[in-house]
Amino acid sequence: MTYRRRMLVLSIIDNMLLVGSWLYAFFLIYDGLPLWSLNAVDYVLAGSFIAMSYFFLVVSKSYKTLWKYAGILELLGVLKSITLSTALYAVLLVFFAESRFSASMLIVLALASMVLLGGIRLAAMKPQEHSPALKPSKKKALIVGAGAAGTIAAKYLLLHDVAGLSPFGFIDDNDKKQNYEIYGIRVLGKTSDIPRLVSTHGITDILIAIPSAESGELSRITSICKQTPAEVRILPRMQDMLLGRHAGGKVNEIDVKELLGREMINDSLIDAQSYIKGNIVLITGAGGSIGGELVNQVAKCAPESIILLGHGENSIHLIEGIMRERYPALRITSVIADIQNPIEVEHVFHRHQPSIVFHAAAHKHVPLMENNPSAAVRNNVFGTMNVAEQAVKSGVQRFVCISTDKAVEPVNVMGMTKRLAEMIVQMKSKHSATTFSIVRFGNVLESRGSVIPIFKKQIAAGGPVTVTHPEMVRYFMTIPEAVHLVLQAGALSKGGEIFVLDMGKPVKIVDLAKALIRFAGYEPEKEMKIVFTGMRPGEKLSESLFYEKEKILPSQHPRIFIASPRKIDEGQLQADIQKLKDALIQEPDHVKEILGSLLRKYGSDRDESGDAL
Missing domain, CATH: 3.40.50.720 (NAD(P)-binding Rossmann-like Domain)
Structure with a gap:
């Protein structure tokens, strides 16, 4: 209904109600008196009351409000309009003494008008307005x-x-x-x-x-x-x-698309399903951010069963509960074991006989690992070795190891241990029927302990938001995107590859902080401060996804590249690994120095050969 037509209809309704109010008051006060007994002055006064009431209703913008959205203010407008017209009506009665209307009729007329005009507006309101x-x-x-x-x-x-x-x-x-x-x-x-x-x-x-x-x-x-x-x-x-x-x-x-400034990856998992369907899949670190999402996406590929392996019972219990609710028909087994213990790892493989392994277990927090190098070596290096060796012995078909951009030109303990893990997996690949591959990528948004949860907590606390350095940049990808590409890379593997995910352009950490502050409704610096705290031990201003001399090859997937592995002296690597193992027992206070010394032999790996193992 157009505005003009609606206003006309509402005006007619109100005027009819005003006439009805006047008739009700007349017949109530003057019971039995016929209308035709009234004189001309009475009719003029009656018309004046109706006209004045209608005028005040228009002035109060009663017809510009949708009655179904009317509230207390609209009802007050009706009361004011009727009160004003009644007051003027009373003044007119004083000047026209020949009118037979009394003060009692005037009171009844005012009340009846208020009830009828206010009542119809109440009736037109949505029920929730007056009856929640x-x-x-x-x-x-x-x-x-x-x-x-x-x-x-x-x-x-x-x-x-x-x-x-x-x-x-x-x-x-x-x-x-x-x-x-x-x-x-x-x-x-x-x-x-x-x-x-x-x-x-x-x-x-x-x-x-x-x-x-x-x-x-x-x-x-x-x-x-x-x-x-x-x-x-x-x-x-x-x-x-x-x-x-x-x-x-x-x-x-979080609006991830806005934070990263790009479209999210959203293609199918058909390629991943081709090698996962009907197989027993073991996922180490299944309670972590990446491991948990691996469990979720692997479940979509119709495996025979999934083995959730983790060291922390709470995280494994949580992901198991989620998965049983989402996939009630899927066989899920939770295993609490330490990958640092080769006997425990052997038992897991012997009992469950997995045919596909996704190795996501790792110590990842850079500053923490700088202060605990032995823990990083035991878990990231020897834990990986234990899982890889058992995969070979058990005849696992595919083994996918999750790596990090911090393994490229590593300057911190965490990156060094992950680089050694890459080298171990490549070495195992050369002498095994198992199809080994490595997937390397940068930071993932909202993983536990990463900057996004920290920033959100600081913003919720009213600030300030702390950033280590104004020029620090990192590659970012969502957890589902990273895991999706990990599964796709597994399908592409022929053995020994290092797959590197295309993570788009690196993002300045301070820009990420500003975006989150604005997303929460504040203006950076003006309403919420950003404080620069200085780089932490082991941190770099920027990370790289490839070594400088690494050969970069395309793959069949547009968002996945292949870093061709370089030649490594296997005998030297095995000797160095043994030396590192001895250091854990004999020189625990010098593990960090020994680790750095070993990596310098392979150093930046700036050899020109680029030969595969």
Whole structure:
């Protein structure tokens, strides 16, 4: 219906109601008196009342409001219009003494008009507006802040179906607002009561609607909310919405496409399924970020069963529970074992007889491994050796080892140990029927202990956000993307390759921090500080995916390259590995120096041969 037609219809309805109110008042007060007994002045006064009421309704913009969205302000507009017209009607009665209308009729007329005109607007409102209980509560939302923003949020949820959310109650630290009701929704308590209310009433979502809150206060409230299992959202400030900022949203949600500035990889897993389907797949480090996603995507490829191997019982228990829920028909076996123990590894392979192995277990945190070099060597070097040797002995068909860009020109313990792991896998590949391959890639977004979770935690706490160096850059990829390409690389392997994933352009860490700050609704530096803390031990300003002299070859997949392996003296490598093993027992305080000395022999690997093993 057009605006003009709608206004005409509503005007006719209101005028009919005004006429009806006048007739009701007349017949109630003057019972039995016929209309034709009235004089001309009476009819003029009656018409004046209707005309004045209609005029004030137009002035109050009553016809520019959709009645189904009407609220208290619209009803007040009706009351004001009728009150003004009644007052003017009373003045006219004083000047026209020949009129037989009394003050009692005037009172009844005013009340009847208010009831009829206000009532039809109430009836036209959406039921949720005046009766929130009518809306079925699929998901209960607690709104933190009973001010203007919270009220608007509650009203919107009452009028619209937003992901099945129903406003259950308000939270506000103002003592004067406690137990008050807004749109039938009660203020249930203060921010300190949030955990109790969530637990008692089964709250599923918390909406923080306090745009005026300082970052410290917002941090305090967010911290309380995060103690609960409820989904937490920070509603955007009005200026953020008007400026088109990505404020608000889920606290734990990131627009990855915007952060990386590229489209996500989303092709099929048909190639991966060709070698996984019907096979027993062992995944080491299955409780980690990469390992857990490997489990998830391998499950989509219809394996006969999946063996989840990990050292931490909690992480393995968690991923097992998730997978049993997602894939109830899939046979899943969880194994708690330490890859550093060759006897335990041998037992796992003997008992479960895997035909495909994805080796994702590793110690990865650079500063931590700098201070614990023996742990890094035992896990990343000898753990890899144990798993690879058992794969050969057990006749495993394919073995895919997860590596890192830190293994290229390594300057830290973690990178050195991963480089040695690469060399061990390549050496095993040369003398085995097992198809060994290595997949090398950079940082993955939101892996445990990586910058994204740290930045999000700092932002939620109100800042500052800490960055080591303004010029530090890293390659980034999402966890699902990286794992997807790992599976695809496994299909491409013929033995001994180092597959390197195309991770797009490197991203400045400080730019990543600024993007996350803006995504949370703040302006970097102005509203949330960025503090540069200095590079940590073992860190480089930038990482490389290839060695300088490494031959880079294309593969059948546009996002996967092959780094042709270089010639390595196997006898020397085996001797060096034994020397490193002895150092773990005899010279544990010098493991880091010995590791560095060994790697310098292969050094930057800037030999010109480029020959395969």
